[in-house]
């Protein structure tokens with residue numbers, strides 16, 4: 187499989203505190219990969235260095251062989267690294283399809299067309315994205331009345347509008363009921379399979395991780411201690427040492 191993203195010896199220090207300490211990994215085309223680890227392990231810091239929100243103290247990030255280390259977030263986004271964002275504020279008062287149309291208007295760099303006519307733009311294309319996440323029957327409802335799980339599907343559709351090669355999802359199922367979590371990640375897995383995009387996600391629910399991720403990376407205190415299949419990671423002595431001591435991850439990992 188082709189390599190989409192490669193991180194080499196990434197390091198981030200906050201006033202001398204090493205939050206990420208020499209982390210190297212890659213994400214391949216069509217791969218659904220999880221980044222797990224206890225609270226404070228450095229997952230968000232890692233994500234933010236991949237998307238340009240944080241500049242690494244050292245190390246490099248390559249996207250399809252091109253060095254993107256320290257580039258501005260918008261440039262990295264334009265190059266194909268997407269991220270899901272929560273729908274907040276005024277966007278909630280807009281309809282489901284209008285939110286997708288907004289994303290398409292931005293993707294096609296047509297924000298200057300924004301106005302009364304804007305809602306005629308990209309309606310068919312927007313419906314297609316809503317179909318992908320099974321939300322087409324909710325197209326004209328305001329976002330504010332959507333069930334939480336549907337809002338998450340909409341956030342996914344909006345991220346897909348920019349046609350990312352790699353999509354980063356930070357705790358995509360946080361706040362959802364267990365059955366809805368599995369359903370949402372099944373949808374993500376289907377999209378990965380059908381569209382060949384790559385997804386890297388962080389997640390605290392080990393049932394979700396072990397049910398869907400093709401490969402799992404484990405961070406602990408800023409260091410990558412494992413990177414492999416579910417079986418490899420589950421049986422890795424270093425992972426067991428970190429997790430078998432108790433706490434939420436360990437029990438759930440055992441159940442998965």
Ligand SMILES: Nc1ncnc2c1ncn2[C@@H]1O[C@H](COP(=O)(O)OP(=O)(O)OP(=O)(O)O)[C@@H](O)[C@H]1O
Nearest residue numbers: 200201203205223224225226227228229230231232
């Ligand atoms: N802006 C910052 N300034 C100083 N320390 C920070 C900053 N951001 C994060 N840290 C510290 O860096 C470490 C890694 O934090 P990070 O948020 O990346 O971990 P995480 O694995 O995403 O945690 P969680 O699962 O709780 O979201 C933590 O000890 C955190 O307190």
